[in-house]
Amino acid sequence: MSSSSNIKVTPIQNSKIDSVDFNNLSFGTVFTDYMFECEYKDGEWQTPEIKPYGNISVAPSARVFHYGQAVFEGMKAYKDENDDIFLFRPEENFKRINKSSSRLAIPEFPKEYFMDGLAQLLNLEKDWIKKGKGNSMYIRPFVIATQPAISASPANEYKFMIILSPAQAYYAGEVRVLIAEEYSRAADGGVGFAKAAGNYAAQFYPTKLAHEKGFQQIIWTDANTHEYLEEAGTMNVFFRINDKLVTAPNNDRILDGITRKSVIQLAQDNNIEVEVRRVSVAEIKEAANNNTLLEIFGTGTATVINPIIGFSHKGASYDLPKIENSYASLFKEKLTNIQYNLADDPHNWRLKIS
Amino acid sequence: MSSSSNIKVTPIQNSKIDSVDFNNLSFGTVFTDYMFECEYKDGEWQTPEIKPYGNISVAPSARVFHYGQAVFEGMKAYKDENDDIFLFRPEENFKRINKSSSRLAIPEFPKEYFMDGLAQLLNLEKDWIKKGKGNSMYIRPFVIATQPAISASPANEYKFMIILSPAQAYYAGEVRVLIAEEYSRAADGGVGFAKAAGNYAAQFYPTKLAHEKGFQQIIWTDANTHEYLEEAGTMNVFFRINDKLVTAPNNDRILDGITRKSVIQLAQDNNIEVEVRRVSVAEIKEAANNNTLLEIFGTGTATVINPIIGFSHKGASYDLPKIENSYASLFKEKLTNIQYNLADDPHNWRLKIS
Ligand SMILES: Cc1ncc(COP(=O)(O)O)c(C=O)c1O
Ligand SMILES: Cc1ncc(COP(=O)(O)O)c(C=O)c1O
Numbered sequence: 291m292s293s294s295s296n297i298k299v300t301p302i303q304n305s306k307i308d309s310v311d312f313n314n315l316s317f318g319t320v321f322t323d324y325m326f327e328c329e330y331k332d333g334e335w336q337t338p339e340i341k342p343y344g345n346i347s348v349a350p351s352a353r354v355f356h357y358g359q360a361v362f363e364g365m366k367a368y369k370d371e372n373d374d375i376f377l378f379r380p381e382e383n384f385k386r387i388n389k390s391s392s393r394l395a396i397p398e399f400p401k402e403y404f405m406d407g408l409a410q411l412l413n414l415e416k417d418w419i420k421k422g423k424g425n426s427m428y429i430r431p432f433v434i435a436t437q438p439a440i441s442a443s444p445a446n447e448y449k450f451m452i453i454l455s456p457a458q459a460y461y462a463g464e465v466r467v468l469i470a471e472e473y474s475r476a477a478d479g480g481v482g483f484a485k486a487a488g489n490y491a492a493q494f495y496p497t498k499l500a501h502e503k504g505f506q507q508i509i510w511t512d513a514n515t516h517e518y519l520e521e522a523g524t525m526n527v528f529f530r531i532n533d534k535l536v537t538a539p540n541n542d543r544i545l546d547g548i549t550r551k552s553v554i555q556l557a558q559d560n561n562i563e564v565e566v567r568r569v570s571v572a573e574i575k576e577a578a579n580n581n582t583l584l585e586i587f588g589t590g591t592a593t594v595i596n597p598i599i600g601f602s603h604k605g606a607s608y609d610l611p612k613i614e615n616s617y618a619s620l621f622k623e624k625l626t627n628i629q630y631n632l633a634d635d636p637h638n639w640r641l642k643i644s
Numbered sequence: 645m646s647s648s649s650n651i652k653v654t655p656i657q658n659s660k661i662d663s664v665d666f667n668n669l670s671f672g673t674v675f676t677d678y679m680f681e682c683e684y685k686d687g688e689w690q691t692p693e694i695k696p697y698g699n700i701s702v703a704p705s706a707r708v709f710h711y712g713q714a715v716f717e718g719m720k721a722y723k724d725e726n727d728d729i730f731l732f733r734p735e736e737n738f739k740r741i742n743k744s745s746s747r748l749a750i751p752e753f754p755k756e757y758f759m760d761g762l763a764q765l766l767n768l769e770k771d772w773i774k775k776g777k778g779n780s781m782y783i784r785p786f787v788i789a790t791q792p793a794i795s796a797s798p799a800n801e802y803k804f805m806i807i808l809s810p811a812q813a814y815y816a817g818e819v820r821v822l823i824a825e826e827y828s829r830a831a832d833g834g835v836g837f838a839k840a841a842g843n844y845a846a847q848f849y850p851t852k853l854a855h856e857k858g859f860q861q862i863i864w865t866d867a868n869t870h871e872y873l874e875e876a877g878t879m880n881v882f883f884r885i886n887d888k889l890v891t892a893p894n895n896d897r898i899l900d901g902i903t904r905k906s907v908i909q910l911a912q913d914n915n916i917e918v919e920v921r922r923v924s925v926a927e928i929k930e931a932a933n934n935n936t937l938l939e940i941f942g943t944g945t946a947t948v949i950n951p952i953i954g955f956s957h958k959g960a961s962y963d964l965p966k967i968e969n970s971y972a973s974l975f976k977e978k979l980t981n982i983q984y985n986l987a988d989d990p991h992n993w994r995l996k997i998s
Contacts, residue, residue, distance in 0.1 A: 321705060345702060346704055481842075488840060494797065
């Protein structure tokens with residue numbers, strides 16, 4: 291990959307890498323030596339910089355603190371046995387962050403800054419990316435409104451940043467989900483389809499209530515009727531009825547997940563039928579009752595594929611059968627093999643960055 | 645008002661006050677010499693501090709940047725002819741910020757810290773508060789999640805801050821509004837009733853589109869049907885049909901405005917009939933067509949009462965008549981007289997703080 295942007299690099303004095311226990315990483319708490327930063331002012335994105343990771347100095351009046359003008363992405367880099375480093379469909383993340391930005395009236399970020407920034411940053415941090423399936427570098431690009439003025443309108447100053455956090459395979463444990471009956475995640479005509487910061491904090495309280503009842507996650511339903519299944523907090527959701535997969539269509543409430551669209555493609559490649567259509571709670575309960583509901587799983591960059599062992603709705607609990615040859619494990623295997631350069635990549639999803 | 649909290653005060657070296665042109669203030673851009681800050685960690689709010697206003701140092705991984713875990717308030721202080729300083733119903737703001745915090749899984753803030761913090765801060769900044777109706781000190785309390793870890797769950801570290809910005813009478817110009825047909829502000833079961841940061845950025849893009857069409861604001865409608873009028877970006881909305889006022893009831897999508905509830909009370913005090921009930925777009929269009937729609941106005945701390953001169957819906961435009969003795973000017977006069985200690989205060993809305 292070519293690096294045409296003029297990124298200014300300020301070297302670190304000492305690496306922190308020796309202080310990190312790579313076998314005991316708690317998700318999203320350890321950050322690498324460098325970060326990428328690019329400021330927007332005077333109507334344009336300025337020269338990007340890569341500099342030592344550290345706190346940023348922000349005015350208390352910065353719009354991000356008051357009006358949540360902020361969007362983000364989540365992606366991963368993987369190292370293969372030859373120490374080559376790969377990204378998975380990074381153009382999709384690039385397109386999505388700009389889609390999110392547009393919806394929040396944030397100026398779009400130039401593609402070469404995004405791609406070159408990622409490549410240069412990951413090249414500097416090669417040693418932080420560990421080999422072995424499950425190990426990865428979690429990548430967090432984000433944009434925040436920094437203009438120091440508290441009027442409720444789009445800012446004219448922003449920071450685009452990329453920070454990196456090494457990650458291990460994430461085992462979520464046995465996941466039971468609550469189907470939302472009262473709270474909701476997104477409105478028609480709202481910002482649910484964007485990775486807008488505010489969408490996430492809005493889920494914390496209902497999710498805390500769900501935890502207290504013994505559920506790890508919520509599957510959100512449409513805000514109008516609560517009759518149709520949409521997505522979980524940071525995952526899209528698939529239902530397997532007999533040998534067919536069903537998943538909700540994208541709309542302005544649901545995040546267009548990259549893992550989701552990859553799973554749909556892999557299903558087609560493997561002659562597994564997928565229906566992308568509205569999925570009602572009633573249908574899933576009925577399928578659970580007549581034993582045709584074989585699996586539910588979530589898809590997302592952080593967890594890849596997350597099997598769900600049961601769900602609850604209006605006080606009734608449903609357990610999923612334990613099955614062999616689950617689609618969840620099939621797709622996890624297929625996807626991670628592509629991500630770690632252990633299989634062919636017919637759709638050109640891998641991007642070698644070094 | 646007693647000041648029982650032990651607030652640590654760090655004095656400034658030099659005041660910036662002489663550099664400020666108090667006759668040319670642009671809203672929310674000038675801040676006073678001091679700010680109030682209180683950190684939450686180890687499960688509790690620490691000793692509050694008042695210190696020189698300035699940038700804060702925040703980790704790029706702070707949850708506020710990624711998940712929008714942030715809430716705020718907006719209030720004002722007023723100075724009367726005797727140089728006494730008053731707040732308007734500050735307990736309502738206190739209760740509301742904690743209601744917002746609860747919904748976003750942020751720990752509630754202690755009342756004495758809030759009230760004493762305000763009083764001490766305003767006492768230090770007395771000279772920044774100018775006499776004369778229209779002049780005020782805009783007060784922005786807010787809470788942000790500062791924990792440096794990007795997992796999507798409630799933070800365990802926060803900052804509660806209060807910053808102050810001197811304000812002049814805000815003349816919004818002639819305000820025409822667009823009634824929302826497609827975009828929406830809040831979902832049933834969502835966070836619309838909270839002053840959650842993310843609610844505001846979500847409105848920027850649709851509002852920008854409205855500006856481009858010549859409208860200063862949007863009146864949001866319910867996300868399900870877009871048939872019922874809810875509120876504007878930072879104002880609740882009243883409609884006057886003949887001599888009766890109607891306004892939407894509070895629900896989980898609408899902010900429970902303090903100006904709104906004060907106007908309802910003042911209407912009752914003045915024998916003006918107020919109906920708090922769902923208001924349909926159809927009803928308002930019909931009233932405009934048969935000339936019984938006499939006024940529309942917004943209510944909010946920043947603008948007090950904001951008359952609206954016309955609206956548009958599905959391509960049709962409606963102008964409101966120019967009338968004498970408008971309710972908008974009546975309520976503005978009554979409210980500001982109470983705020984500036986120029987009239988009796990039968991409901992004890994004023995709080996003298998020095
Ligand atoms: C709300 C939401 N849905 C779904 C996903 C899964 O998307 P992806 O597969 O692109 O990671 C995410 C995480 O990115 C998310 O935040
Ligand atoms: C969404 C929204 N509605 C209404 C209002 C008016 O509320 P108040 O009268 O308490 O200022 C505000 C401003 O605070 C607001 O942000």
